Amino acid sequence: MRFASLGSGSKGNATLVAGAGTLVMIDCGFSVRQATLRLQALGVDPAELDAILVTHEHSDHSAGVAAFSRRYQVPVYLTHGTHGTGRCDGAFEYRPFNAGERFQLGGLEIHAVAVPHDAREPCQYRIQCQGRSLGVLTDLGSVTDHVLDSYRSCDALLLEFNHELELLLQGNYPPGLKRRVAGDWGHLSNQQASELLATLDWHGLRHLVVAHVSENNNCPQRTADTIRAVMGDLERVTWASQGEGFGWLTLD
Numbered sequence: 001m002r003f004a005s006l007g008s009g010s011k012g013n014a015t016l017v018a019g020a021g022t023l024v025m026i027d028c029g030f031s032v033r034q035a036t037l038r039l040q041a042l043g044v045d046p047a048e049l050d051a052i053l054v055t056h057e058h059s060d061h062s063a064g065v066a067a068f069s070r071r072y073q074v075p076v077y078l079t080h081g082t083h084g085t086g087r088c089d090g091a092f093e094y095r096p097f098n099a100g101e102r103f104q105l106g107g108l109e110i111h112a113v114a115v116p117h118d119a120r121e122p123c124q125y126r127i128q129c130q131g132r133s134l135g136v137l138t139d140l141g142s143v144t145d146h147v148l149d150s151y152r153s154c155d156a157l158l159l160e161f162n163h164e165l166e167l168l169l170q171g172n173y174p175p176g177l178k179r180r181v182a183g184d185w186g187h188l189s190n191q192q193a194s195e196l197l198a199t200l201d202w203h204g205l206r207h208l209v210v211a212h213v214s215e216n217n218n219c220p221q222r223t224a225d226t227i228r229a230v231m232g233d234l235e236r237v238t239w240a241s242q243g244e245g246f247g248w249l250t251l252d
Contacts, residue, residue: 020108023049110126160188
């Protein structure tokens with residue numbers, strides 16, 4: 001199994017996962033043109049995609065889903081709640097499910113994990129293939145026991161380090177937006193993400209990807225310091241950028 005990103009952040013998100021002859025894209029927050037260009041930069045023909053998995057309806061994750069699905073005739077997998085928002089209306093084909101379900105998609109085993117976020121029926125994904133496990137975990141405001149149980153013993157983890165709380169509170173966001181981002185249904189701070197890492201069995205991680213980093217309310221040094229406090233070093237750490245995502249990482 002291998003995985004890569006087209007971009008990660010508040011301006012657009014999309015993650016590729018490939019294994020056992022199956023290729024899926026988690027979210028598409030980019031225009032069809034942008035997504036196509038970014039896929040091609042990773043050596044991927046958009047027509048090769050077997051599915052788009054949607055996490056939730058917010059535009060930085062869903063804006064390009066329907067148009068991309070139509071253009072390349074790719075089925076869309078999403079929760080019933082996300083489907084009901086209408087944000088992905090007009091796609092080529094829908095295959096809705098309930099958050100918490102597990103299903104097989106070609107050679108990939110998908111677990112849609114319910115998470116606390118201010119969306120209709122949000123989920124994140126844990127994907128298994130040929131004995132390896134990838135966790136994709138962004139867009140949640142708090143870490144529940146269910147989340148912890150769902151992401152234990154991953155071989156790779158793409159994890160949200162959205163903001164540094166001090167920078168968020170001192171920044172220029174309106175008070176309501178600050179409360180939303182920092183709240184239990186918002187986004188993980190550096191401290192929350194590092195505490196989650198400390199609780200999980202992170203020693204088995206081959207890759208930790210730092211994702212969905214705020215361009216306004218975070219800085220690489222603060223994030224790196226919180227990770228070093230848990231893991232000791234950054235040897236297994238990759239940073240997902242908004243502009244370029246990250247290149248292919250392999251789990252073999």
